Amino acid sequence: MRLKLKIKPNKKKNEMIVWIQKHKDLEDDIQKLFQFFEDQITISSITRIHKYYKITSLNPAIMMSLFSSAHDLISEVYFNCENFNLG
Numbered sequence: 001m002r003l004k005l006k007i008k009p010n011k012k013k014n015e016m017i018v019w020i021q022k023h024k025d026l027e028d029d030i031q032k033l034f035q036f037f038e039d040q041i042t043i044s045s046i047t048r049i050h051k052y053y054k055i056t057s058l059n060p061a062i063m064m065s066l067f068s069s070a071h072d073l074i075s076e077v078y079f080n081c082e083n084f085n086l087g
Contacts, residue, residue: 001026001074002050005067015056016063020070022051029073037066 004019020030030053034043040062046052057063 002052003067003070003074004052005063014060016060018055018063018067018070019046020053020055022053025077026073029077030070033066033069033073037062041066 001023002019002021004017006017006019008015008017022030034041034053034055037057040059041055041057044054044056046054055063055066057066
C-alpha cells in the first residue's frame, strides 16, 4: 500500500495532490473516507503498474486531513495489536 503527497507549484499557489494506491484490504475503508470528504475533494483514477486514486482539493487542510486519515487506516488494518503474536 502506497500513499503519496505531492505539492506542485502553480501560477497562483501551490497545489497538493494525494495519491492512494488501490488495495483490496482497504477498499471499503477508503470509500467511506471518500464519502466523508465527498463535497470537498475531486477523485480521479490513475492506472499505471499499480492502480491509484488521485485526489485533489482547493483546501490544503482537507488534503492533509485526508492523507493522515488514510495513513491511520493503514495502521489499523495492518498493525492491529490483536493480530500480533509477540511471544
